[in-house]
Amino acid sequence: MKIGLSLVLTGIVALFADPLGSSVRADESKDDVKKMVERGLDWLASTQNKADGNFEANGGQYPTTMTSIAGMAFLMEGSTLREGKYKENLRKAVDWFMKRSQANGLLGNPNNPTESSRYMYGHGFGLLFLACVYGEEEDDKRRKDLERILTKAVKFCGDAQTSHGGWGYVSAAEGNNFDEGSVTITQLQGLRAARNAGIVVPKAYIDKAVEYLKKCTTPRGGVVYSYGSGVAIGGERPPLTAAAVACGFSAGQYGSDECKKWIKYCKENIPFGKGRVAHDEYQSYYFAQAVYVLGDEGYAKLFPGTKKEDQLLWSKYRDAMFDHIKTTQARDGSWTGGYIGNVFATGVNLTILQLENGALPIYQR
Numbered sequence: 001m002k003i004g005l006s007l008v009l010t011g012i013v014a015l016f017a018d019p020l021g022s023s024v025r026a027d028e029s030k031d032d033v034k035k036m037v038e039r040g041l042d043w044l045a046s047t048q049n050k051a052d053g054n055f056e057a058n059g060g061q062y063p064t065t066m067t068s069i070a071g072m073a074f075l076m077e078g079s080t081l082r083e084g085k086y087k088e089n090l091r092k093a094v095d096w097f098m099k100r101s102q103a104n105g106l107l108g109n110p111n112n113p114t115e116s117s118r119y120m121y122g123h124g125f126g127l128l129f130l131a132c133v134y135g136e137e138e139d140d141k142r143r144k145d146l147e148r149i150l151t152k153a154v155k156f157c158g159d160a161q162t163s164h165g166g167w168g169y170v171s172a173a174e175g176n177n178f179d180e181g182s183v184t185i186t187q188l189q190g191l192r193a194a195r196n197a198g199i200v201v202p203k204a205y206i207d208k209a210v211e212y213l214k215k216c217t218t219p220r221g222g223v224v225y226s227y228g229s230g231v232a233i234g235g236e237r238p239p240l241t242a243a244a245v246a247c248g249f250s251a252g253q254y255g256s257d258e259c260k261k262w263i264k265y266c267k268e269n270i271p272f273g274k275g276r277v278a279h280d281e282y283q284s285y286y287f288a289q290a291v292y293v294l295g296d297e298g299y300a301k302l303f304p305g306t307k308k309e310d311q312l313l314w315s316k317y318r319d320a321m322f323d324h325i326k327t328t329q330a331r332d333g334s335w336t337g338g339y340i341g342n343v344f345a346t347g348v349n350l351t352i353l354q355l356e357n358g359a360l361p362i363y364q365r
Contacts, residue, residue, distance in 0.1 A: 029322075033353055036326060039333030040350045041077055044070050045089050047343055053092030058341035064100075064108030064115060064122025067093050068129035069347035075129075076354035076363070080136040094133055094146075097126060101149045105156030118169045120160060124186030127153050131193035132360050150199045157187050158205050164215070164227050165208030180226040181216055181240040182282070184209055185247050192250040193362045210251055213244050214258050221261030222269070238269045239283035245290035250362060260302055266290070267312045272321045281337045281348045284321070288352040291317045293365050325349050 048055055048070070055066040071093040079086040081094065100109055107126035110119045127150070134146045160171035166179030167187045188209045195201040215232065216223050222236025223244045241262050248259040270287055291314050294302075299311040329335055329349075337345025358364050 032326060033322065036329055037077065037350060037353050040329070040335070040346050040353075041073060041086065041333075043333035044073060044343065044346055044350070045086060048089055048092065049096075053089075053096040055093070055343050057344055058339065059114075061114040062118075062122065062340070062344075063112065064097075064119070065125045066343050066347070067096060068122070068125035069351075070343060071129045072132065072360075073347050073350040073354070075132050075136075076351060076357055076359050078357065078359050081133065081142075082136075082138060090133070094130070097130060098145060098149060101153070105152030105154075105159075107149075107153050107156075120167050120169055120171070120183050121186055123153065123156065123160075124167075124183065124188075124190040127157070127187070127190030128193045128362070131190065131197045131199065132362065134199070135197040135361070147199065150194055150197070154191065154194055154199060154201050154205075157191060158202060161187075161205060161208065165210075165212035166216075166227060167209075178226070178228070179212070181213070181223055181237070182243065184212060185240070185243040185286070188247045189250055189362065192247070196361045206251055210248070210253065213247070216240075217244075217258055217261060221263075221265030223262065236265070236269075238266065239286070242266050242270060242283050242287035242290060246286040246293075249290060249293045254298075255302060263290070263294075263299070263302065263312065272317055272324070281340075281345050285348045285351060288317070288321065288355060289363060292355045292363070295365060321352065325353060 044055075054063045055070040056063050057066050071090060074086040074090050077086060078084055079090055081087060081091050097107060101107055102110070106119065106123055107130070108115060108119055108122040110116055115122055130146060130150055130153070134143065134150060137143045137146055157167075160173075161167055162172040162177045162179040164177075164179055166181070166184040168175040168178040168180055168183055172179070188206065191201050191206055191209075212227060213223060215227050218224060218232070218236055220236065221241070222238070223240040224232045224236060225234030225240070227233070245259060245262045245266060248254075248256065248262065253259045266287060270283065272284070272287070291312060294312060294314060296313045296315050299313065300306060325335070334342045335345040335349045336342055337348070355363055
């Protein structure tokens, strides 16, 4: 009888111990993420230019792009221009943009020596940021000003698009019709955010860009560097392919043949939570967005019959990547990252950690 009772009690403990333990671990994990985000955002806020309101990469580089990425991190926390812990940081960043929007619609300053040969990157990220801000703006005057700036920025995008449907580091006219994948993806996501916010975006801009990415796709599903003069140039690039998935999803191409090829390619060629790889911040920035949209059920819907262990799952990605992010955060709350610097790396990691907040339409499932 004693042995039987012991076995029963052991069984009861085993039955209830794991669910309770899982719940505790889940709460601890959420607390860890919250602390990481708070420290990261506080560090990011401390680096903002006190006089102008912008952010910069190493050596004062890429202020337009850095201000956009930092601003997006604050928006994802839930802060807006009117409320939240980082409302003043956001207001200063938006004011910086509004003062520097060009008459032709370009966002940023083409005369800045660190951006003059790559201003389309800043334009795309700036369009993304301001479109997300516009969706939350309630002040009538500022909303009208933002609408005017965004409308002109969208037109600038269209005018800068190459005959192949992509974008290069500068406008098609200045760059002899050169285009490449990473800039194209930046513009495409910015245009989708603008459309989500209610800004008129000609469908042709997005359709041509999606078609461009299709042309840059190899039979294995990898996206190459450029479509150049009508010919695919360069080898397959996992970071570009991950970005293509994220933009394909934001363009509504969830079940397209190309999207499926890109997803399979990424699953087979992108490790996560494994330390430094080439262009890993850029790659992680977009790959995380794509996997988050897939969730834990999307892959099985796209590829019926796939075994669970062979599926690309957000929960699996989250566990590995969040642990990696936690172990690489510096004491001051920042993350280091290549030659671009800590503002970029910190902004990227904060984006990944806050996807589950669901604060911005562009990142929602």
